Amino acid sequence: MKNITIIKGNIAYTKTLEKFEIHEDSFIVAKDGKIEGIYADIPSKYRSFEIEDYGDRIIIPGFVDLHVHAAQYMQSGIGMTRQLLEWLNDYTYNLERKFQDEEFAEMAYEAFADKLLSVGTLRSCIFASSSTKGTQILFEALRKKGLGAYVGKVNMDTNAPGFIIESTKNSIEGTKQLIEMYKGEGLVKPIITPRFAPTSTKGLLKELGDLAVKYGIPVQSHVNENREEMEWVREIFPDNKSYIDVYDSNSLFGQTPTVMAHAIYLEEEEIEYMREKGVFIAHCPDSNINVRSGIMPLRKYIDRGLKIGLGSDVAGGHKIGMNEAIVRAVQLSKILNIMDKSYRPVEFSEAFYIGTKGGGEFFGNTGSFEDGYSLDALVIEDEKAIAQNYSILDRLEKFIYTGDDRNICARYVEGVKIG
Amino acid sequence: MKNITIIKGNIAYTKTLEKFEIHEDSFIVAKDGKIEGIYADIPSKYRSFEIEDYGDRIIIPGFVDLHVHAAQYMQSGIGMTRQLLEWLNDYTYNLERKFQDEEFAEMAYEAFADKLLSVGTLRSCIFASSSTKGTQILFEALRKKGLGAYVGKVNMDTNAPGFIIESTKNSIEGTKQLIEMYKGEGLVKPIITPRFAPTSTKGLLKELGDLAVKYGIPVQSHVNENREEMEWVREIFPDNKSYIDVYDSNSLFGQTPTVMAHAIYLEEEEIEYMREKGVFIAHCPDSNINVRSGIMPLRKYIDRGLKIGLGSDVAGGHKIGMNEAIVRAVQLSKILNIMDKSYRPVEFSEAFYIGTKGGGEFFGNTGSFEDGYSLDALVIEDEKAIAQNYSILDRLEKFIYTGDDRNICARYVEGVKIG
Structure with missing residues (x-):
């Protein structure tokens, strides 16, 4: 298997209009830029690949x-x-x-x-x-x-x-x-x-x-x-x-x-x-x-x-x-x-x-983290005091309402880190 | 004379609701934190004092x-x-x-x-x-x-x-x-x-x-x-x-x-x-x-x-x-x-x-640069390409609409630089 991207963090996206899908402390695995799945534990077949671990940060679609x-x-x-x-x-x-x-x-x-x-x-x-x-x-x-x-x-x-x-x-x-x-x-x-x-x-x-x-x-x-x-x-x-x-x-x-x-x-x-x-x-x-x-x-x-x-x-x-x-x-x-x-x-x-x-x-299939979607992602970093006191959804809302480019610490398009 | 503050730049403020007062490339002089006047050329009695020259930047009330x-x-x-x-x-x-x-x-x-x-x-x-x-x-x-x-x-x-x-x-x-x-x-x-x-x-x-x-x-x-x-x-x-x-x-x-x-x-x-x-x-x-x-x-x-x-x-x-x-x-x-x-x-x-x-x-008398007002001021820095292509008023509008704290390069309260 080639071109495997694995990133880890608190994953949040919207599959439907009605609600957020939240996967705390989980892994997104993409192959050739397309998402294979989101996992709470990394499946054994992916264990040999490099994992970019974003810790307590939040990962959202671009x-x-x-x-x-x-x-x-x-x-x-x-x-x-x-x-x-x-x-x-x-x-x-x-x-x-x-x-x-x-x-x-x-x-x-x-x-x-x-x-x-x-x-x-x-x-x-x-x-x-x-x-x-x-x-x-x-x-x-x-x-x-x-x-x-x-x-x-x-x-x-x-x-x-x-x-x-x-x-x-x-x-x-x-x-x-x-x-x-x-x-x-x-x-x-x-x-x-x-x-x-x-x-x-x-x-x-x-x-x-x-x-x-x-x-x-x-x-x-x-x-x-x-x-x-x-x-x-x-x-x-x-x-x-x-x-x-x-x-x-x-x-x-x-x-x-x-x-x-x-x-x-x-x-x-x-x-x-x-x-x-x-x-x-x-x-x-x-x-x-x-x-x-x-x-x-x-x-x-x-x-x-x-x-x-x-x-x-x-x-x-x-x-x-x-x-x-x-x-x-x-x-x-x-x-x-x-x-x-x-x-x-x-x-x-x-x-x-x-x-x-x-x-x-x-x-095409972009803007979500469902299987088969392009791994277009942003990694969001917020202040420690916020991360300690609020839920992932509250933190995401705060980023959207009050954050800016300084809160985005990594960007991926089709599984490739571009900034 | 003590406690004289002199700052220089493109000065913009609103004395009335209807319009901006713009003084390009001018000096604001304050004594004990209160504005004495705005001058296109520095009066001789102030020549011995230090001047903070902000060049082409814009100076507005806090x-x-x-x-x-x-x-x-x-x-x-x-x-x-x-x-x-x-x-x-x-x-x-x-x-x-x-x-x-x-x-x-x-x-x-x-x-x-x-x-x-x-x-x-x-x-x-x-x-x-x-x-x-x-x-x-x-x-x-x-x-x-x-x-x-x-x-x-x-x-x-x-x-x-x-x-x-x-x-x-x-x-x-x-x-x-x-x-x-x-x-x-x-x-x-x-x-x-x-x-x-x-x-x-x-x-x-x-x-x-x-x-x-x-x-x-x-x-x-x-x-x-x-x-x-x-x-x-x-x-x-x-x-x-x-x-x-x-x-x-x-x-x-x-x-x-x-x-x-x-x-x-x-x-x-x-x-x-x-x-x-x-x-x-x-x-x-x-x-x-x-x-x-x-x-x-x-x-x-x-x-x-x-x-x-x-x-x-x-x-x-x-x-x-x-x-x-x-x-x-x-x-x-x-x-x-x-x-x-x-x-x-x-x-x-x-x-x-x-x-x-x-x-x-x-x-009291704050929020304007009229004589007698407290010198509460922000110095606004924008990108060179903007400064070269637009008027001072356009640049100020752009800062207000799209700028943030990164565009503020100095802050004064009652004539004292605080950040």
Whole structure:
């Protein structure tokens, strides 16, 4: 047997939304990066392998960020009281433009990849910028760290400043080029990424959908984020029956694995359609508030069986650590409960689930410690006084609510220690 | 001239709610801890004094936390999906009880004081526990760090577990003892602290009010936090016309400087009465959500001219850094705006103001860099790539939204560098 990883500690994860599975002082064994089992005592056949013993520390699945703009990372927390369009024009587009400069892209994406690693986001769905070369630099930065990700060159050929859009032809060619380069077996893979419907011509959407289907490449974009945006989409695409239909009619909505950010406002039939097509929602709670889009009804979507993960949505969201997104998801659901007592707030286990296994499913079997899942793990170290006085679940909750990268002392992706 | 402090950098503060005062690359001069002026060039009479030059870093007023439970710090972020009473009984009271043990109190309060210092909370209004000796240990821990604070032994003689309440006599005697010890000139001073009306007998409230008036000692407590609590107060004190009146009729509401936490639900005449009496509100946004109390209408209270500061309310709030409270105050006001477009969200400058000068006024002239104010300052260091690409105000916003104690490289209280 080769490539056996064994780590030991207090193991905590969510197999279901309802509760944590806790294995105190136990061993996780993985073979070629896939989990074989969790054991209270190490089985004899594994006794000859090296064991990384994390003592009283807590081992949890790595965090998954289903929606993050790498090219906006530098401006996270800036311009937060601007309105969306003013924020895009005064800050975001100008920043994204800089990624045409390779030196800038290398500096900024290196910082971004470092940060993802430090905060324990081991898998993510990432928007780069419209620069093909810049996007390639991001692929390389993430690969070097050993992180798992889907990375998309941002496609936009209309309705944005000239310095940030491309011709339809260049946008498609750059995308195809990156697909050819990275469609192999690595942990960092391409994803088709129309910014959102309004910055795409019909022609661009059609060709992107064709690429997705031809290569079997997943898709990410934004949908139904705010009322003004939805109205704009209706104006631009009068022949489509809905925002969703703009994507769907172009093979960009579940024809290949698809994740849509926000989806704050969904009609009943849209909820049902997303469920049928297995399209993931990236719930981005901080961004929901910061840009005043509205509050996505998480409890309702959970109850309706939608596939949901969490997104930091940096830089609409300001915090890149997914523990913060877990907390804010609970907080927003509590606010909906304050407004309407019949709305049941989400539990800590539910928010943790969507921040790990919920989003992790977009990458296959990741985000949990069940047999056959990828061993993507974080080792959490807390203060002695806390560890001595509280249960493992209390300690984990405290880390999620108050901890940061300093509490993460080891990170594993597919059984390999990467930091 | 003695005791001159001169620090140099990019100076930012809020004299008014509406906007930041920015002095790039300037000098703050303080004499005996009070600010003499801000200068672009150093006046000749100060040329012989030492200048601490912080280069391109940003210098802001220290943060002020108007409501924090030191004895609950250890459990911040734990039990966050519990209901209030369950949380008190399962976690909080059991933890507070431990502060009767001097060794435990020393360990826990040392960690608390360390944390306050690290996150730049230079002034705070603190609830300790009901233990007199434990509270004395907290006074000493804060004094050693050079922090400014009002510290209250928590008075409670009814309606809580026997192991945490005291007899009225012991509660008063312990309070008097601490007042006698600490009423002098130090930076850490006593404050009268009935936990809240329901855990106080009428006799206790009356004697506490008498102590406050006799010694000229300020007062802190909780008021109108949630509907159930308000109903409970009505039941326990049927002779008082309101929750506020329970305090007011016992000289605990503005007879000496008073700060009340929460005040989420205020009738029109109560707003007016608080304004008249100059009673401060400690707005605790994270706690508002975490324990599902409701959302305090910050914009409305600002417009009505109430005195408002921010509180972390650790451990109802989970984050002790006041930058987080500033962000959440903006976010909650945006949520009220999402619900009702006529509600104007608070601006970044307004939230920063209440987190510095707004609360700072409870301590006299602190929380701003105007002439005559105490030089309570934090020096903020950000990444070179941010400093090179953004304005001072953008950089400050980024620190508030995404930064932590690692970005604070120096701390001054009354002109003395304490960390």
